[in-house]
Amino acid sequence: MAAHPALELHRLEVPSPHLLPFAVGTFDSIGPLSRADYPHRHTFHEIVLVTSGTGLHVVDTRPLPVTPPNLGVLAAGQVHHWQGARGLDGYVLLLEDAFLLDRPDDRDLLRRLAAERTWTALGPREHAEAAAVVTEIAREFDERRPGMATVVRALLHVLLVRAARPPGAGGGAAGGAARADDGADLRPDAPESATGLAGRYLDTLEGPAALEAGATVERIADTLGVTPGHLGEAVKRATGRTPGALLRQARLLEAKRLLACTRLTVAAVARASGFTDPAYFCRFFRRETGTTPGAFRTAARIDTGPAASTTPPAERPSHTGGDAA
16 A cells, blocks of 8 residues: 555665565664554565563554564554553564565465454464574574575465464464454455456555545456456455455545544545545545544544654654664
């Protein structure tokens, strides 16, 4: 999802992003932005293994309690921040889509986890397994031995596959997993011909095309090189929802983000979410949520804290991998 200027967009700054767009380290070694207390989003994906601390991790306006050990998965474009965090520690993994270019299944799994299980309370066995894999990733990355990138991708695959297992699978008590939003999931039993096209459609909804004024399913279908009917059939088979419903959901989510995390007027939020008529946007928002944009903003700010950081943007450091990057 494209970032609105009212929300800071963090980029992954590593020495050679074209060679290895990846970084791993502790919250301290990654830098101050690993604990950013103001709403922002990234051009990259982020996985955090929180081993200590208190507070809230707010993801797409949803406050999630920090109850270590926790595993968090964020996809590029999601809006998040840490609220009232104290003693936050653990590991942070940052990666661009390009890092998984030859592993599209892992990329899709990461995005699915970000939607379905963005925040998980780990049981003892799950924590031990995740900590072992993340520690090995960090060691492999730091030592930079031949074949390092291949080993890191393989270990990341293990981490993602284990994270996708139901809580407590294989023994050991575990806590629950929280969704980030009401996004669509690709059905595991859907045919590959449907999931491929549906996945491309969902990727499009995460980009700026979904928020353009006048964007329609027909226009997106044309961009994807298929007919609206073919797109509708594939998306319905793969997700159980229509392309139109998913487009509306994408716009609604962006509107919620901007209402909760910025001081933009309702009219400006409407335009940034792809609506040319603010009055229609208000009717749409109320129909979809049961409340008005203004009431949602008030409630969301009560739950998620101030809409902006007290740190001036010019003083905020870059999001880098530090020495480990």
